[in-house]
Amino acid sequence: MMNKLLRFGRRHLHTIVSRDIIKPSSPTAKTYNLSLFDQMSSHLYIPIVAFYPGSSIYKSSRDKTLELKNSLSETLNKYYPFAGRLKQHDPTYVDCNDKGVEFVEASNDSPLSDFLRRSEHEDLDQLFPNDLMWFHPNLKGENDEKGVACASSVQVNHFACGGVAVAISLSHKIGDGRTALNFMNHWATVNAKAAPLINPHVLHHETVNTNFPELTRCRSRVGCVTRSFLFPNKKLNDLKAKVTALTVESGQPIMNPTRVEVLSWLLHKCAVTAATNRNSGSTFKATGMLFTADMRNILVEELPRTTLGNFYQAIVFPTSNQTELEPHMTISEFRKQKKQLQSIDNMETVTNIIADMSFETVVEISNRIDESYVYSSLCRFPTYGIDFGWGKPVKVTLGGTIKNLTVLMDTPNNDGIEAIVCLEKDDMKTFQNDPELLAYR
Structure with a gap:
């Protein structure tokens, strides 16, 4: 072969x-x-x-x-x-x-x-x-x-x-x-025969079968391309300052925005602009923005970070008009929904909330997710510490992703963020040449 x-x-x-x-x-x-x-x-x-x-x-x-x-x-x-x-x-x-x-x-x-x-x-x-x-x-x-x-x-x-x-x-x-x-x-x-080992935390779940549809549907890679973009910390600090100024000007100030918050906002803005231009710029590309939040360390009763399984929640909100693309809208909504998650006691409570949903509600949420651009961050995850005994890796990355998915990862020396972005081919041509995106690379 x-x-x-x-x-x-x-x-x-x-x-x-x-x-x-x-x-x-x-x-x-x-x-x-x-x-x-x-x-x-x-x-x-x-x-x-x-x-x-x-x-x-x-x-x-x-x-x-x-x-x-x-x-x-x-x-x-x-x-x-x-x-x-x-x-x-x-x-x-x-x-x-x-x-x-x-x-x-x-x-x-x-x-x-x-x-x-x-x-x-x-x-x-x-x-x-x-x-x-x-x-x-x-x-x-x-x-x-x-x-x-x-x-x-x-x-x-x-x-x-x-x-x-x-x-x-x-x-x-x-x-x-x-x-x-x-x-x-x-x-x-x-x-590497290194010590100490941190063993996985394996939870033993009860048998549950709700017959709900998958919340995150399988997206195709057909007709799409994946590209990697590097954003150094110095440029990200400039972007954070810009976002702070914009939100103060809007009357809804966001103080101390994170690198992930401002970069996700910028990438989404440029992706929607590219999709709108593909439609001859006549109609704003109404879509949504989805963040995946790791639940292990944000609940009242935190789970060990080594807990095996899927422990994330989708934070979703629409960007159906130009105003909703502004940082005071997107970042503040992200923070609001994340704060709501932080008030939940434990995973059992989250499970009960979802299990009590009607089939129709789950389908509605699934449709909103399917129409959204997805942003997931692996920053500050244990990425560049993967040492098999040969030293740390020179690069850790993902295989080519799926339509409208962006994954953020630390750079090898932790001096910036790598964004792995998958878009339709025509959108990517516009996206990667967006002047605002280029200004922070």
């Missing part, structure tokens, strides 16, 4: 070398019930990849791969749902049958630095196992029964210089972005 990448006059070869199944080192067979939040999350795969330069620790890539397999097997004892299987449609539990995680090994004949410098975001797709990036209706792996999906898969990619890219694809049904990053960090510390 071979993918070919043509860049700057030479043909780079990315070749699948081997496939293996890695099982937990000790039996873990049990059932893991999905929470209400898990069931209402889309059946898509979160793709995260970390890049590492070559090191002299190993004599060969084979030694490195063998150690990664052994440490993954040990890690799966703690993250046992990751080695299980779940139905592809409307699952309510993970069958933790220890069937294991598919481990794909690949090689690329280019140096890592060349690959990172010359690649478009779509070129990252080949680094992930079985095309499991975001929405993927059919699993390509040969080891799973029809109608049954793996919970996670791994691919280790070796570059000509000795560099390596470690990629995971995690089913969103069993975890969110923080879960995926916690897993990678745990696996890395086991591989």
